[in-house]
Amino acid sequence: MSIQGAVWAVAEGRSGRLSEASVSLMAEAARLADQLGTEAAAVVLGDCDDELMRALGSQGAARVFVPSASGVPLHDPDTCVAIVTDLVRRHQPGVVLYGTTSLARELAPRVAVRLGTGLASDCTGLSVGPDGLLRMSRAAYGGRASCTVVCPEARPQMATLEPRPVAAGRSAVGQEPQVIQVEAPCNAAPRVTVQGLIQGDARTMDLAEADVVVAGGRGVGSREGFELLVELASLLGGTVAASRVAVDAGWVPHDRQVGQSGRTVAPSLYVACGISGVSHHTVGMREAKTIVAINTDRTAPIFDLADLAIVGDVREVLCPVVDRLREARAKAALPGETALDTPT
Amino acid sequence: MKIAVCVTRVVDLALSPVVRSGSVDSHDQPRSYCLNAADQGALEEALRIRDRLPGTRVTALSVGPPECEPFLRDCLSAGADEAVLLEDRAFEGGDTLATARVLSRAVQELGADLVLCGRQATDGATGQTPLQLGELMGVPAVSGVVHLELSDSEADVLVHQKLERGYRAVIRCPLPAVLALEPAVSRLRYPRLRRRLRAQRAHIQRWDCARLGLTPEEVGERGSCVQVLDVGPPKPDMRGLFVPDSELSGMERWEAVVSGGLSGTASPRVEGPPAVLAEHLFSFLAERRLI
Numbered sequence: 001m002s003i004q005g006a007v008w009a010v011a012e013g014r015s016g017r018l019s020e021a022s023v024s025l026m027a028e029a030a031r032l033a034d035q036l037g038t039e040a041a042a043v044v045l046g047d048c049d050d051e052l053m054r055a056l057g058s059q060g061a062a063r064v065f066v067p068s069a070s071g072v073p074l075h076d077p078d079t080c081v082a083i084v085t086d087l088v089r090r091h092q093p094g095v096v097l098y099g100t101t102s103l104a105r106e107l108a109p110r111v112a113v114r115l116g117t118g119l120a121s122d123c124t125g126l127s128v129g130p131d132g133l134l135r136m137s138r139a140a141y142g143g144r145a146s147c148t149v150v151c152p153e154a155r156p157q158m159a160t161l162e163p164r165p166v167a168a169g170r171s172a173v174g175q176e177p178q179v180i181q182v183e184a185p186c187n188a189a190p191r192v193t194v195q196g197l198i199q200g201d202a203r204t205m206d207l208a209e210a211d212v213v214v215a216g217g218r219g220v221g222s223r224e225g226f227e228l229l230v231e232l233a234s235l236l237g238g239t240v241a242a243s244r245v246a247v248d249a250g251w252v253p254h255d256r257q258v259g260q261s262g263r264t265v266a267p268s269l270y271v272a273c274g275i276s277g278v279s280h281h282t283v284g285m286r287e288a289k290t291i292v293a294i295n296t297d298r299t300a301p302i303f304d305l306a307d308l309a310i311v312g313d314v315r316e317v318l319c320p321v322v323d324r325l326r327e328a329r330a331k332a333a334l335p336g337e338t339a340l341d342t343p344t
Numbered sequence: 345m346k347i348a349v350c351v352t353r354v355v356d357l358a359l360s361p362v363v364r365s366g367s368v369d370s371h372d373q374p375r376s377y378c379l380n381a382a383d384q385g386a387l388e389e390a391l392r393i394r395d396r397l398p399g400t401r402v403t404a405l406s407v408g409p410p411e412c413e414p415f416l417r418d419c420l421s422a423g424a425d426e427a428v429l430l431e432d433r434a435f436e437g438g439d440t441l442a443t444a445r446v447l448s449r450a451v452q453e454l455g456a457d458l459v460l461c462g463r464q465a466t467d468g469a470t471g472q473t474p475l476q477l478g479e480l481m482g483v484p485a486v487s488g489v490v491h492l493e494l495s496d497s498e499a500d501v502l503v504h505q506k507l508e509r510g511y512r513a514v515i516r517c518p519l520p521a522v523l524a525l526e527p528a529v530s531r532l533r534y535p536r537l538r539r540r541l542r543a544q545r546a547h548i549q550r551w552d553c554a555r556l557g558l559t560p561e562e563v564g565e566r567g568s569c570v571q572v573l574d575v576g577p578p579k580p581d582m583r584g585l586f587v588p589d590s591e592l593s594g595m596e597r598w599e600a601v602v603s604g605g606l607s608g609t610a611s612p613r614v615e616g617p618p619a620v621l622a623e624h625l626f627s628f629l630a631e632r633r634l635i
């Protein structure tokens with residue numbers, strides 16, 4: 001087998017919890033390690049505690065590298081890059097996997113430069129080829145093509161991996177991982193300073209940039225009705241949009257319009273509230289990964305596109321959801337909610 | 345102040361390129377390509393800085409074949425002061441690291457204080473090149489920039505970086521630096537006719553491997569770590585696919601298909617009192633990790 005060395009997952013611990021993405025990453029690392037006949041290990045950036053170790057162990061991590069006692073601040077990419085590079089140089093893993101968080105996206109390309117190796121980003125699938133090389137598949141050309149790339153010579157082979165649902169049951173074979181404390185290389189004064197963390201404004205955030213779009217149509221009923229949508233969008237970290245009807249009625253400005261005579265969006269989540277879903281609107285949003293539709297008309301064509309089709313009144317359905325989200329936000333109990341732990 | 349804007353031409357996805365096993369057929373005409381949208385936004389930001397600070401020099405840079413020249417002329421039309429095409433047969437087939445190596449030499453040659461690029465190209469969509477460029481130059485690189493403000497001293501720049509769930513990090517970054525902008529940050533201004541005509545006659549510099557002091561082993565396919573093994577149509581999206589119950593007999597399965605089961609809706613309607621619907625929505629979002 002041409003791959004020696006372990007399969008590593010670079011996990012991120014936020015407030016002592018492992019993000020879902022890191023869990024699925026570890027599971028994938030363990031699966032590949034099984035196939036390659038080697039061991040899986042994790043490097044933990046951010047804070048780390050025993051519970052997190054167990055979570056990694058239950059996904060198949062044999063060893064966990066924990067840089068220094070206090071953990072590595074996730075908002076200091078320079079230090080993170082130095083740590084991962086240093087660890088890889090010393091332990092020579094065969095494969096290093098990263099998530100697709102904003103930190104990982106920043107970290108992985110820079111580590112690749114320092115190690116002089118290749119990187120395949122945003123992979124959707126990994127497998128081991130007959131030559132023992134990692135086959136990394138990723139989407140290209142705006143999802144119209146799928147590419148398979150390999151890294152034939154340089155080591156380690158590195159990829160950032162899109163999160164996927166974790167298959168349950170792995171925990172049965174989980175073990176207590178061996179924890180290895182490593183000294184974090186002390187970094188000279190960080191070059192960039194993070195001054196704070198702000199929430200993007202749901203009213204002005206650009207439609208194309210938003211990961212979550214809450215859109216309203218005739219069924220929203222009024223300008224006031226959109227306030228609820230704005231609130232939901234803020235809580236989900238997204239922005240508001242509208243169908244042509246709502247724009248023509250003057251409930252929202254024109255730059256919020258989605259559809260043939262407006263913008264085309266492809267967010268992770270599109271919530272269509274009171275939108276019937278004529279083709280003039282749907283051409284602008286049908287590429288969304290998840291579509292939720294709320295409409296009183298059970299024959300509305302939007303339901304044919306929807307992953308969740310709710311027959312009901314927008315206000316009646318959304319009010320309790322907004323309340324619950326607000327409550328959860330107030331308690332800050334949602335995992336992975338804060339992207340930085342301690343904004344300075 | 346000198347600003348380098350790295351641009352690239354990409355296959356125009358609006359023209360629906362045909363993906364066959366092994367290749368992406370872009371109809372292979374000059375205009376089946378376009379200037380990458382995020383790079384256009386980066387150029388616009390550079391021009392806005394120049395509007396505020398006269399004396400700023402904006403240079404458009406692109407790595408690519410001679411066919412990229414029209415796109416650099418587009419940059420000149422919009423207002424860039426000069427354009428450099430980094431062109432050499434040896435650069436062909438390079439991965440992000442090899443491309444970043446070429447760009448880093450060119451940027452150093454220009455002595456740019458600020459490098460602006462689009463966060464990622466719409467075709468390859470790796471988003472790696474700007475960060476690798478920063479790393480090779482030994483300067484900070486920030487990706488996912490949605491807002492930037494140059495300080496009055498011109499010694500640093502304040503940027504808003506897009507994070508998960510609508511959050512932004514407010515970052516102060518010293519210059520020189522590489523900033524990679526999100527596609528939707530700004531739209532490139534419409535060129536004036538006079539500039540456009542002048543751009544047609546403008547001289548576009550061409551720098552090759554030797555001019556940049558690089559050897560053919562460091563760049564292009566030979567200098568790359570990653571190889572593309574195969575390009576093909578994507579796996580179909582699972583949503584909405586109708587699969588007849590495997591418990592049924594062949595005849596029944598066939599009937600399920602011909603009776604219009606294939607055009608059936610993807611998901612059943614959820615009905616009930618509002619509280620139940622809200623509960624359903626909340627758990628759906630939680631399940632898909634959208635909250």
